[in-house]
Amino acid sequence: MNILVINAGSSSLKYQLFQMKDESVLAKGKIERIGMETAILTHEPAGKAEVREVSEILEHTTAIRKVLALLVHPEHGVLASTAEIDAVGHRVVHGGESFKNSVLVTDEVKQEIKRLFDLAPLHNPAHMLGIIAVEANMPDVPQAVVFDTAFHQTMPAPAYLYPIPMVLYRKHKVRRYGFHGTSHKYVSERAAAFLGRPLEQLKLVTCHIGNGASCAAIWGGQSVDTSMGMTPLEGLMMGTRSGDLDPAIVPYAMGKEDLTLGEISSMLNKHSGLQAISGGSSDMREIVEAMEAGDKNAALAFDMYEYRLRKYIGAYAAAMNGIDAIVFTAGVGENSELLRKAVCEHLTFLGVEFDEEANRQGRGLERRITTSSSRVQVLVIPTNEELVIAEDTYRLVQAAVD
C-alpha cells in the first residue's frame, strides 16, 4: 500500500510517499516559505536526482497540485499515475476535545475541523485546503487525519485549565490543548531508544522548535504539560507568533492603536515573534546571519527567543521535580547549532555539560550534544511526524477494509 502524507505547517508543506510494506520512502519533499515571494521547493525521489525550484507559491492548494504533478512526473516522478496512491494521511493541528485519536475523513469530520478554524487560524484552514485539494484530484482515495492535540490529552487538570471562570471551560471548551503532539511523542520514544532506557522511567523535556515552537514535559511517556495552549499562540516566542504575554495588552493595544479583533489577532499570530523584534525576518537562518553581521535588532530577537525557551525548560524541570534529558527537534532545533549552544550553556545549574564538538557534528542524525558524564543529557532527534501519520493512516484504512 502506498500512502501519501501531507504535513501542512503554517509556512511550509512537507510530504512523504511511503510504501507501507517496509515503510520505505518512495519520495519526499517540502515547500518552504509558502506565502513569501520566494517559496523553495525541494523534491527528493528515491534513487533519482533531487529537484530544487524557487518560485512564488502563495497558498497550500497550489502547493499540493505541484506535489501531485511531481510524483507522476516522467523524469522526477516515482509513480505512473496518482491511481497508485492508496490513501492520504494529513496532519491536522487542532482536534479540540472532539478528537482524541486519528480518524478517517468523512463529511462530519470535515465539519468539525472547520468548526475549529477559530482555534488554529494559521493551521486548520491550510489542512482543509489540503484535504479538499486531494479530494478534487483523487476523489476515491481514503484520507485520514492525525491530530497534533491528541498526545497531550493526558495532561492533568492543573496543567490544562486556565485560572478563569469555569463556565468558559464548561460552555466553550476554553482550556489548554497543546500541539505538535505527534512530534513530541515520536521524539520522546526515539530519545528513550537512544538512551537505552525504558520511556516509562524517563522525565524528558522535548523542544519542538520550528516556525511554530513548543516544549513538552513528558513523564513516563505521557505528556504532563506543554507550552502551547488553547491555540498555538501561547508559550514560546516563535517565527511570527508572540507566545506568552500579559492578556491586558490586547484591549490596551486595541484602544491605543484603534485595532479590530481581527487585526490584533493577526498582529499576534503573523507579525510578532522573531519578525517583530528583528524588524525583518521570521526565519532563524536569516536572524543568525544578520546577527553575525552586527545587526543589533536581530541579536535582540535571538536573545529573547533563547531566553524564553530556557525559562520553559527550567519550569518543566520544576514541574517534574527533575529531568533526565532535553531533546531538540524541528527546523531550528535540528539545525541551529547556535541556539542549542546558547540554551545549553545557560543550563549548567541543571547538570548540563555541553559538548561543543558534538553540537557541530552529525547533522540529520540522532545524536547527543552533552558529555558522557553530563547529569542531564541533551539530544538532537530529527522528528518524523510523517512516519507516525503514515502508520496511523495505514491502520485506519486496514481496519475499514477488514
Ligand SMILES: Nc1ncnc2c1ncn2[C@@H]1O[C@H](COP(=O)(O)OP(=O)(O)O)[C@@H](O)[C@H]1O
Ligand atoms: N540551518 C538552519 N539554521 C537555523 N535555522 C534553521 C535552519 N534550517 C531551518 N531553520 C529554521 O527552521 C524554521 C522552520 O522550521 P520547520 O519545522 O520546518 O517549520 P514549520 O513550523 O513550518 O513546520 C525556520 O525558522 C528556519 O529558519
Ligand SMILES: CC(=O)OP(=O)(O)O
Ligand atoms: C502547531 C504549530 O505551530 O504548527 P507549525 O509548527 O507547523 O506551525
Ligand SMILES: [Mg+2]
Ligand atoms: Mg512544523
